[in-house]
Amino acid sequence: MTVMIGAFAPDMAPRRGLPVQVKRVRESAILPEYQSDWAAGFDLHACVGDWIELLPGETIPIPTGLAFFIGDPNYVGKVYVRSSAGKMGFALANGTGIIDADYQGELVIMLTNRTRHTTLDIRRGDRLAQLVLTPVIRAAFEVVKDFAVATKRGEGGFGSTGVR
Numbered sequence: 001m002t003v004m005i006g007a008f009a010p011d012m013a014p015r016r017g018l019p020v021q022v023k024r025v026r027e028s029a030i031l032p033e034y035q036s037d038w039a040a041g042f043d044l045h046a047c048v049g050d051w052i053e054l055l056p057g058e059t060i061p062i063p064t065g066l067a068f069f070i071g072d073p074n075y076v077g078k079v080y081v082r083s084s085a086g087k088m089g090f091a092l093a094n095g096t097g098i099i100d101a102d103y104q105g106e107l108v109i110m111l112t113n114r115t116r117h118t119t120l121d122i123r124r125g126d127r128l129a130q131l132v133l134t135p136v137i138r139a140a141f142e143v144v145k146d147f148a149v150a151t152k153r154g155e156g157g158f159g160s161t162g163v164r
Contacts, residue, residue: 017133018070018072018075018133019071020068020069020070020071020133021068021069021071022066022067022068023066023067023068023069023104024065024066025065025066025067025106026047026063026065026066026106027065028047028065028124029045029047029064029065029066030045030047030065030125031066032044032045032066032131040132041080041130041131041132042130042131043082043127043129043130044064044066044079044107044109044127044128044129044130044131045064045065045125045126045127045128046062046063046064046109046122046123046124046125046126046128047062047063047064047065047066047124048062048063048122048123048124049124050123050124051121051122051123051124052121052122053119053120053121053122054090054111054112054113054119054120054121054122055113055119056113056115056116056117056118056119057112057113057114057116058112058113059093059110059111059112059113060110060111061108061109061110061111062108062109062110062111062122062128063106063108063109064106064107064108064109065106066106066107067104067105067106067107068099068103068104068107068131069103069104070099070100070101070102070103070133071101071102072101073101073102073136073138074101074135074136075101075133075134075135075136076098076099076100076101076133076134076136077097077098077099077131077132077133077134078096078097078098078099078131078132078133078134079092079096079097079098079099079107079109079129079130079131080092080096080097080129080130080131080132081111081128081129082127082128082129082130084127085126085127085128085129088120089113089114089115089118089120090111090112090113090114090120090128091111091112091114092109092110092111092112092129093110093111093112094110097109097110097129099131101136107131109128109129111128111129
């Protein structure tokens, strides 16, 4: 008899993942790890000197010391700030980083201090961001004179559907 905990069987194990090649491009780089068996993303560590300061409103590139090769055009890596880093005031300068399957260079995190008055410290090895692998559906564009269906929203843009 299987005992259910929440909606999952306790013996449910994560499947083997997508093969992704990882290369250290800096000697002190920390290899990525999932922090729990069911974590969606793996952590990216700061590969800096002992520490650096990020002034309020400042944006700087933070190297990870690692290059990833996803190697499958049906997947993309999405980089997000970790919730614990976000709570401190860190944010990604571009909101979400995109790592295309054919990119092979060092992964650098463009980090912003979104606080008004607090200088944030970044130390070597800090887990500031995470990378989540996501399936990709590529568009097959069809140029048309008019759309096949007229919707209620139509060309209504920002705010056109209201708040409530």
